[in-house]
Amino acid sequence: MTHSRIAGTGSYLPTKILSNKDLETMVDTTDEWIFTRTGIRERHIAAPDELTSDLATAAAKNAIESAGINVDEIDLIIVATTTPDKIFPSVATMVQKKIGASNCPAFDIQAVCSGFVYGISIASNFIKAGASKCVLVIGADTFSRITDYTDRSNCILWGDGAGAIILQASQEQGVISTHIHADGNFETMLHVPRKDNGTDTVMMEGSAVFRMAVNTLDQIVDETLAANNMQKSDIDWLVPHQANVRILQATAKKLDMSMDKVVVTVDKHGNTSAASIPLALDTAVRDGRIKRGEVLLMEAFGGGFTWGSALVRY
Ligand SMILES: CC(C)(COP(=O)(O)OP(=O)(O)OC[C@H]1O[C@@H](n2cnc3c(N)ncnc32)[C@H](O)[C@@H]1OP(=O)(O)O)[C@@H](O)C(=O)NCCC(=O)NCCS
Known part of the structure; x- marks a missing residue:
């Protein structure tokens, strides 16, 4: 294959x-x-x-x-x-x-x-x-x-x-598995409605989205590990979507992972939406933290709602 x-x-x-x-x-x-x-x-x-x-x-x-x-x-x-x-x-x-x-x-x-x-x-x-x-x-x-x-x-x-x-x-396995989901029922909790004057801007029910994000990311961690018969300790690095450091801390806790194994860029980048994971990945590859052969869990949650993960051996 x-x-x-x-x-x-x-x-x-x-x-x-x-x-x-x-x-x-x-x-x-x-x-x-x-x-x-x-x-x-x-x-x-x-x-x-x-x-x-x-x-x-x-x-x-x-x-x-x-x-x-x-x-x-x-x-x-x-x-x-x-x-x-x-x-x-x-x-x-x-x-x-x-x-x-x-x-x-x-x-x-x-x-x-x-x-x-x-x-x-x-x-x-x-x-x-x-x-x-x-x-x-x-x-x-x-x-x-x-x-x-x-x-x-x-x-x-x-x-x-x-x-x-x-x-x-x-021939070598890099991407181990990917898991993607969506549920359009939560459309209005995080969206950019069309306005007649063209000034379309993000609207979000912040604290409700926060709770949903933490719970859903918990589930995606379980789903990803179970699909690959892997343990939490098999993950070397968490490379998460950077929305809020408190969401990152909750996922790290779920993984029994110390924060020094989580790539955090939200302090300097804010939430850059689709760019946040590859920005975090590139940052940690270039500064030498992430090395070849290590297992990375990337995960994200966003408008839609959409969510998912990619488990990758770098
Ligand atoms: C947006 C977010 C930072 C707000 O933090 P929060 O702790 O939930 O704060 P709340 O919205 O409950 O607001 C608490 C209080 O702070 C106030 N507040 C909101 N923004 C503020 C700001 N920038 N500065 C000062 N006070 C602020 C609110 O008015 C509220 O005041 P009140 O208690 O007098 O009504 C947080 O909800 C969040 O990060 N949400 C999810 C983000 C996310 O994951 N996005 C999408 C995934 S891509």
Whole structure:
């Protein structure tokens, strides 16, 4: 059977930083409240002329370089995003143009904060089916463009960024299993309703979403371990979606894992939606924490609701 392995990782963050102190001048909040409730200190914000596809392209170029492949080898591009440059064409086709990869299929997927886990799942199944050999999977979002900066319970959370991996066909097992779910019954707990004037922004029932996220991620941990007959102690690293450090702590507790085995970037990145897992992965690969052969559990929960996990031997 053909397996798939992560051949390289990359990421990109816009230059501008929006700190909690900056937010204190914009809404009625404090650095202390934000940090205590969320673990966030700062987040990056895209420049006015910087598109989601620009962030995605920069991350993709890093991943291509780290994998040591030629652009021509990429035979599928998947971008997970909720904030495309335009309604169409897709961000994936814009990335294809910007990196100079011609003629391969390219499409976006929209599973909000779970988008990257959905992306790995789709990519590894394309490889398993023999339809692709070298897939560029990107998570990229510019949530600052759909954030209401007068809503203090919401605007403190989001940041912009992009992360990418190259997933290649391999004889060795890299992706061990993926598990993806959705339940549209919770539509209005976390959504961006259409407004006539075009100022569509994120609306969230924060504390209800928080409780749902913790409970659902508990279940996805059990499901992933049971599917592979594995124990909690078999996981070397938790590389979670970065929504709120208290959600990360709850999942670590569920795994009997100390926080130094959890890759935490939410303090510096905020919640970058589909970009958060590949950004965290690339951070910990580049700083030498995550090493080849180690087992990583990636998991996410987001609007829809959608949720899922990917268990990967790096
Ligand atoms: C948004 C979130 C940080 C809010 O934290 P919380 O502890 O649930 O806080 P609450 O919404 O219950 O609000 C508590 C109080 O703080 C106030 N508050 C809200 N935002 C505030 C801010 N930025 N600064 C100061 N006070 C604030 C509220 O008005 C409320 O005041 P009240 O008690 O006088 O009514 C938290 O609910 C959260 O992280 N939710 C889930 C995020 C998530 O996972 N998102 C989606 C998955 S991708």
